[in-house]
Amino acid sequence: MTKADGAERRERKSDKTRRRILDAAADLLNRKGFDGTRVSEIATLAELRVPAVYYYFDSREAILEEVVNIGDRLAHENVVRRLKELPPDASALDRICAAFAAHLEMVLTESAYTAAAMRTMGQLPADMRARQLDRQRASGRMWRDLIQTGVEAGEIDPELDPRAARMFLLGAVNWATEWWNPARGSLEEILATAQRLVRNALAGPLATASPGTAAAPPAALTPVFAPPPL
Amino acid sequence: MTKADGAERRERKSDKTRRRILDAAADLLNRKGFDGTRVSEIATLAELRVPAVYYYFDSREAILEEVVNIGDRLAHENVVRRLKELPPDASALDRICAAFAAHLEMVLTESAYTAAAMRTMGQLPADMRARQLDRQRASGRMWRDLIQTGVEAGEIDPELDPRAARMFLLGAVNWATEWWNPARGSLEEILATAQRLVRNALAGPLATASPGTAAAPPAALTPVFAPPPL
DNA sequence: GTCTATAGGTTGATAGAC
DNA sequence: GTCTATCAACCTATAGAC
Numbered sequence: 214m215t216k217a218d219g220a221e222r223r224e225r226k227s228d229k230t231r232r233r234i235l236d237a238a239a240d241l242l243n244r245k246g247f248d249g250t251r252v253s254e255i256a257t258l259a260e261l262r263v264p265a266v267y268y269y270f271d272s273r274e275a276i277l278e279e280v281v282n283i284g285d286r287l288a289h290e291n292v293v294r295r296l297k298e299l300p301p302d303a304s305a306l307d308r309i310c311a312a313f314a315a316h317l318e319m320v321l322t323e324s325a326y327t328a329a330a331m332r333t334m335g336q337l338p339a340d341m342r343a344r345q346l347d348r349q350r351a352s353g354r355m356w357r358d359l360i361q362t363g364v365e366a367g368e369i370d371p372e373l374d375p376r377a378a379r380m381f382l383l384g385a386v387n388w389a390t391e392w393w394n395p396a397r398g399s400l401e402e403i404l405a406t407a408q409r410l411v412r413n414a415l416a417g418p419l420a421t422a423s424p425g426t427a428a429a430p431p432a433a434l435t436p437v438f439a440p441p442p443l
Numbered sequence: 444m445t446k447a448d449g450a451e452r453r454e455r456k457s458d459k460t461r462r463r464i465l466d467a468a469a470d471l472l473n474r475k476g477f478d479g480t481r482v483s484e485i486a487t488l489a490e491l492r493v494p495a496v497y498y499y500f501d502s503r504e505a506i507l508e509e510v511v512n513i514g515d516r517l518a519h520e521n522v523v524r525r526l527k528e529l530p531p532d533a534s535a536l537d538r539i540c541a542a543f544a545a546h547l548e549m550v551l552t553e554s555a556y557t558a559a560a561m562r563t564m565g566q567l568p569a570d571m572r573a574r575q576l577d578r579q580r581a582s583g584r585m586w587r588d589l590i591q592t593g594v595e596a597g598e599i600d601p602e603l604d605p606r607a608a609r610m611f612l613l614g615a616v617n618w619a620t621e622w623w624n625p626a627r628g629s630l631e632e633i634l635a636t637a638q639r640l641v642r643n644a645l646a647g648p649l650a651t652a653s654p655g656t657a658a659a660p661p662a663a664l665t666p667v668f669a670p671p672p673l
Numbered sequence: 674g675t676c677t678a679t680a681g682g683t684t685g686a687t688a689g690a691c
Numbered sequence: 692g693t694c695t696a697t698c699a700a701c702c703t704a705t706a707g708a709c
């Protein structure tokens with residue numbers, strides 16, 4: 214335990230404040246959109262005055278970009294982790310369903326950051342949007358490969374355009390924040406419906422009608438995982 | 444031809460200006476979101492100064508609410524019109540696919556108003572949102588009935604929750620404005636993919652594998668229809 | 674690290690001339 | 692109908708005390 218170690222572990226107080234600011238910004242991004250998110254409101258939610266916010270961040274845009282950046286990263290890491298948890302004999306469609314379910318869970322209940330990143334995409338200023346697209350490259354490749362593997366395994370309706378199908382389904386889950394109400398149905402229920410829908414949509418007429426095999430939801434939906442460090 | 448008739452037909456000059464304002468607002472709503480849409484920018488796009496805008500509308504919110512209102516109405520009327528054009532022997536799934544395709548076409552190329560209405564839903568102030576939900580009641584009933592008819596006809600995977608399936612698929616098409624690029628694929632192509640995806644998703648294992656029947660895209664996609672009067 | 678006070682710009686909206 | 696001129700309110704951001 215060197216002195217450096219101790220210092221690294223104990224710069225917690227200011228990190229907590231910084232995190233409160235980001236939490237507030239993520240919440241507001243979801244409710245008000247990019248242009249509607251005001252620094253003064255962030256400060257109020259974080260129980261601070263405006264100048265304290267500027268002690269931690271250079272500008273309003275710097276706060277919002279960090280929220281979006283974290284949200285994208287959390288979404289990607291979570292999908293990767295869930296895919297690793299699958300049994301090695303999982304089919305390509307099993308893996309695709311698990312990935313969409315992981316993403317949906319993130320958007321709906323796990324991370325306001327991810328929900329904010331998805332909902333504000335179209336509103337970001339040009340330079341921020343360019344940097345986001347740059348960072349999302351690995352994520353985009355992952356989704357493309359997931360589908361491509363399914364196509365090559367013959368598990369996916371060959372009449373579908375893979376890119377359009379992928380984007381439509383990602384849109385379906387990203388949009389869910391607009392209408393999902395936990396009071397109307399549990400998270401488990403909506404994840405099950407989403408997986409069934411994704412499996413049907415991609416398999417198409419290739420789906421076997423025998424119940425309990427291809428149509429059964431895959432991969433146990435274990436409750437929640439520890440929130441990864443920001 | 445009474446004097447009233449003449450007057451009604453010729454109050455065009457101011458109607459055209461009013462329409463330019465609404466067009467500008469719809470465009471900005473899509474690009475900047477609800478809170479990001481500024482009256483000064485609406486005025487510039489409409490080639491006016493700000494006070495001229497206030498000659499036509501009582502407030503900024505009145506402009507934006509009218510855009511959303513028109514967008515919702517156009518989407519609903521267009522789906523209804525397309526459903527009427529279907530042959531009487533169209534299956535429930537045929538009707539559902541045609542409805543989603545009509546909605547998607549509206550969002551992507553026909554109406555910036557509809558795209559704006561869909562994208563800003565979650566950002567509207569509480570009172571505006573309440574009035575919108577009130578106006579959307581007929582539209583919501585239409586979509587619910589379309590799916591319900593398919594369930595009762597045995598054409599839809601009984602393991603799907605009808606409401607969640609409907610909302611996921613509407614989300615998929617509403618989100619398409621975020622990623623669709625006409626340079627990467629024609630409107631006809633994306634409409635075909637969307638219909639294939641919707642049909643697969645809802646039919647599930649019930650889909651027959653015989654090509655050209657249940658899996659074939661339904662209802663000719665006639666190019667474009669005359670823009671309805673605002 | 675957090676505050677009070679404030680600078681400088683933009684916004685929604687109106688008054689009143691033409 | 693459309694404009695110039697203007698207002699109060701609010702915004703992002705900073706200076707400087709503690």
